[in-house]
Amino acid sequence: MNTGQKVGIGIVALIAVVGGYALFKRKDNKNSDEDYADVTIDVKNPDMSPRAGIDVVMSRAGSTAISDIIASGKTDSKGMIVFKDVLYGTYDFIVGSVDRRTFEVKPTAVGFMVQLSPSSPPPPSPPSQPRNTRGTRTSPDEAQISWDTPENDGGSPILKYQVDSCTGTTFDILPTEVSMTVSKPDPVSYPTCWYRVRAFNANGASNYGEQVIIDWR
Numbered sequence: 200m201n202t203g204q205k206v207g208i209g210i211v212a213l214i215a216v217v218g219g220y221a222l223f224k225r226k227d228n229k230n231s232d233e234d235y236a237d238v239t240i241d242v243k244n245p246d247m248s249p250r251a252g253i254d255v256v257m258s259r260a261g262s263t264a265i266s267d268i269i270a271s272g273k274t275d276s277k278g279m280i281v282f283k284d285v286l287y288g289t290y291d292f293i294v295g296s297v298d299r300r301t302f303e304v305k306p307t308a309v310g311f312m313v314q315l316s317p318s319s320p321p322p323p324s325p326p327s328q329p330r331n332t333r334g335t336r337t338s339p340d341e342a343q344i345s346w347d348t349p350e351n352d353g354g355s356p357i358l359k360y361q362v363d364s365c366t367g368t369t370f371d372i373l374p375t376e377v378s379m380t381v382s383k384p385d386p387v388s389y390p391t392c393w394y395r396v397r398a399f400n401a402n403g404a405s406n407y408g409e410q411v412i413i414d415w416r
Contacts, residue, residue: 238285239310242278242294245317249278256293257282260301285309324353325403329360329377329396334411337380342413344394345378355400363407365392383415390416 238257242250253274259267269290274280289303294313302311330347337343344362360372366384384392391414395407 234287235284236287236304236306236309238282238304240274240280240282240292240294241310241312242274242280243312243314245315247314249276250274250315251276251278253278253295255280256296257285258291258293260289260291262291323355323402326353326355326357326398326400326405327351328406329398329408332394332396332409332411334394334413336413340383342381342383342415343378344381344396344411346396346408348377349398349405353400353402353405355402358399358401360396360398361404362394362396364394365389381413386415390414 240255242253242255244250251274254271255274256271257269259269269285270282272280272282285304287305289301291299291301292311292313293299294315298313298315300311300313302308326349329349332344332346335343335345346360349357357374359374360376362370362372362379362381364370364381364384366389370379370381372379381394391412393410393412395410397407398405
């Protein structure tokens with residue numbers, strides 16, 4: 200190999216090395232590339248106050264695949280989150296797992312505000328069950344059954360309570376009452392007897408609350 204051939208090969212090798220380094224540098228150092236920007240998402244509550252600590256997921260537009268999630272995190276105390284080095288393009292931002300917004304990131308648009316929608320009221324339903332059912336003997340022939348009101352009225356006022364007993368007897372109780380007195384059943388057939396309570400509203404009956412047992416012996 201003569202001197203000219205050696206010089207030519209050296210120049211080609213140098214170009215390849217420099218070109219390869221430039222390509223690697225351009226991909227690796229995104230902050231120096233004009234096609235990338237830091238994107239700020241500003242999340243507001245329905246009343247426009249900052250929503251701190253809510254999850255925000257950035258993914259490819261139109262995709263629900265986990266593999267297309269690009270970045271995620273939580274908003275700071277000011278309701279903001281910054282995604283670094285985002286390539287210009289269109290992305291979906293999922294806020295709080297349900298609120299999905301699509302934004303185009305471009306030189307003139309690198310900050311976006313998301314105002315959360317007011318939560319929809321739950322559909323009407325029967326009430327939750329009465330709580331903490333209790334049974335106490337008050338005399339040899341009587342006992343008091345009492346309970347606490349349901350935690351949730353199902354979006355409709357309580358209309359009545361219903362107390363069932365082991366004898367098959369059912370008592371309807373006014374919604375303003377949370378106790379009733381029961382009499383001793385036939386001691387031969389029912390030396391002990393259980394009692395349970397449920398609540399009713401316009402949408403139906405709740406599940407029964409805790410069952411209590413009165414020992415009449």
